[in-house]
Amino acid sequence: MQAAAMDPADEPPSMLWGLDPIFSAFARLYIRDILQMTESIQVPGVYFYNSHPIYKVDVLGTVVYKREREDFFCYGVDDGTGVINCMCWKSDLLKEKEDPGKSAGKHSDAALGGFNPVAELKKLRQAQQNRCHLEIGELIRVRGLVKTSRQQREIKASTYYKVNDPVMATQIAWMMEVPQLYRQCYDKPFQLQHDATGDTAVSSLSKATNIIKDFIKQRSVSRFRPYDVQDLLQPLVSGQPQTSSADQEPVAGPSACQQLRQLLKETLGILQDEGIIYRKVKSQDEVYHVTAQDKDLLIAVKDIIREDSKREKYAEKGCHILHILSAVRQRYSLNVSRAALELILKSLECNSDVISTSENHYTMF
Incomplete structure (x- = not known):
């Protein structure tokens, strides 16, 4: 089933999607809802459920059909609400073929009580094959990106494995947890919180992101540290104490310095998510490299x-x-x-x- 695209007027700006915690998580949605989600006009490959931007999901269901190719498996997964095709890429271990000549005479160490890495690797490969080769009727868990291919919604798996659930403990836990996620998260529309000035908190974040982007572009910066750009965001942070709406008395809240650090942290996080910057080495010396430079x-x-x-x-x-x-x-x-x-x-x-x-x-x- 192919759902229609969302009305652009109802779609939140893409700059704000990162504020929704569901956007960065693997959403545990029913397959019926994954098939019916509306696709973003701004960014193809991102979908909306109840105004929540979603591009990766986590499903648990029964294999109802399978196809195998040289590089991947195609499993049809049914969770009771619908069936979706899951493209599951094979790892290199699954595609490697053992050379009989190389395995000759390599069990002598194990026979003598020693550690045989070749034999252990073979066991690991066999265990992985057992978890990735599924038959119709077996239970599978799939995490991956939602895609539309040939007008059909599907999941391109980043992780998938067979679930051994003889007493249905995993399925029962799943059926109890998912409805709670719907009540607490998915069925509540994504709304921006307004600050004391009446502007959305995201307006400052959007401005901060553009400021850092302009700084990188104009200066042709190849790398920088947070303190190199922190002062650029200072005008966006109000130094006035927060007051309550009832009696206009000062109330406890983050200081201007704390607000500045938090704004900078969120801005750098957005730029990393977009791939504009990255940290080559994660160490105490927090250095960000500009990807394009x-x-x-x-x-x-x-x-x-x-x-x-x-x-x-x-x-x-x-x-x-x-x-x-x-x-x-x-x-x-x-x-x-x-x-x-x-x-x-x-x-x-x-x-x-x-x-x-x-x-x-x-x-x-």
Whole structure:
């Protein structure tokens, strides 16, 4: 079922979505509601349930159909309210095939009571295969992004596994928890809280985000620390004491300094979510790198695509963005987000350094 898009007048501005705690969580929605959610006009791939912006979900249900391909499984998941297709990518362990010649003579250490890493790895691979190969009628839990493909709503799984639930304890706990989430969160419309001045708290956050973006663009900054930009946000913080509406007497509240630090923290969080900045190394010295100005990251991404595009596995379609992201995190920094990588790939594609062969595949000639 394909739901219609939301009326732009009813859709909250995308700058405010991060204020809704549901936006950053895997929403445990019924499949019926996932199929009926309206898609955002501003950002395709983000959907709305009762004005809550949602792009990733968490479902538990029974497998009612399955298809297997070389790189992924397609499971039809039914939670009793509807059926949705879940695309579950295979890990490298699942796609690797053991070489019989390599396993010969490797059980001698285990026979002598020693630790055999090859045998242990084989056990881990077998355990993972058992959790990822599901049959019709088995219980599966899937977490991932909501997508629309060929006019059909589906979930692209980031995590999935078979749930062993012989006495239905997991299903009962799920059925008790989800209705509470609906009552306490999902069925309550997302509303912005107004501060004492009558302006929304987000207006300051939106202004602060634009101020930092302008600072980065105008100064061509490659990296900075929070105290380098803190003073830029000072005009947005009121130094007047908060008063109660009844008697206009001062009431306890955060100081101007505390408000400034909190505003800066939330602003940097938004910029990280958008991929504009990231922290190469998380340490006490809080340094933020500007993604578009990080030449070392750009070179690292180009090298990965250049090298791996020559491999037979990626020769036809190119490297998938998740493969590139994994390689970047291994070779360059664990803290590079997908949003930051997408900005780099967009820049490389604009300069004709890389070519996108499909929505999420990139190659280089």
